[in-house]
């Protein structure tokens with residue numbers, strides 16, 4: 001849609017959804033395990049999820065397996081080990097998971113632990129809480145047997161040292177790449193995971209959308225799963241992933257739901273945001289939708305043997 005057309009549409013209000021989704025009037029996608037992951041690294045990472053399915057894993061197992069791939073890759077500058085640090089040179093990680101029962105776990109501002117997504121899952125499964133942050137999250141991880149390590153690689157340190165010379169403000173569009181993963185297993189159950197090192201050279205203590213349930217990720221096993229990447233502050237302010245799920249519940253097609261959530265951000269920025277936000281949505285019937293604000297956005301979809309990268313063009 002051209003910008004002028006978009007403004008016209010938003011001025012008269014949105015087209016009504018084509019069908020009202022009650023949560024039960026879609027046929028559940030069964031016997032067709034799926035994965036949807038953000039960015040090109042999702043393509044390689046999806047393979048780990050397909051393997052988890054082959055080994056009898058459910059949607060949560062598969063989503064976690066996918067998220068662990070970039071987390072464990074020291075060359076990946078935006079997730080887990082090797083992620084770009086904050087302005088003080090510290091790598092601080094955010095992650096969350098949500099399963100088909102509506103249970104959720106999250107860690108934020110976690111340091112020295114390579115796999116925050118697995119710590120988030122432990123928070124979900126082994127505590128009464130949803131979210132642990134900072135030093136408490138680290139202590140919890142250690143108590144659960146997670147190994148501590150220095151996550152700042154030479155590559156990330158060099159990039160940070162170079163940045164320090166200018167202290168140029170970066171947006172996540174310049175240094176982004178959260179992995180959000182949506183999974184649907186052979187029973188048709190949904191789960192999701194999201195993990196990132198966040199906004200490069202951020203203020204020490206900054207937490208983005210990725211560990212916030214409803215912002216960076218939301219799963220409703222009756223309707224669908226949604227995750228996102230991009231400028232976390234804007235996603236938090238619009239409760240993005242929850243909004244997209246609720247729009248799908250109202251009958252919006254997955255792509256239309258992603259676009260409607262983005263339109264709210266566009267409106268708040270007078271039709272011209274200068275940053276990126278991208279949503280991926282997986283509806284209960286297996287239909288995938290995506291949208292991004294600007295430029296383009298790539299995501300990987302795996303179904304059965306097939307695992308393919310797709311590109312979505314920006315709305316503006």
Ligand code: ASP
Pocket residue numbers: 172173175176177178196197198199207208209210228229230231232233
């Ligand atoms: N959403 C992430 C954050 O704001 C960054 C990204 O996905 O690019 O921390």
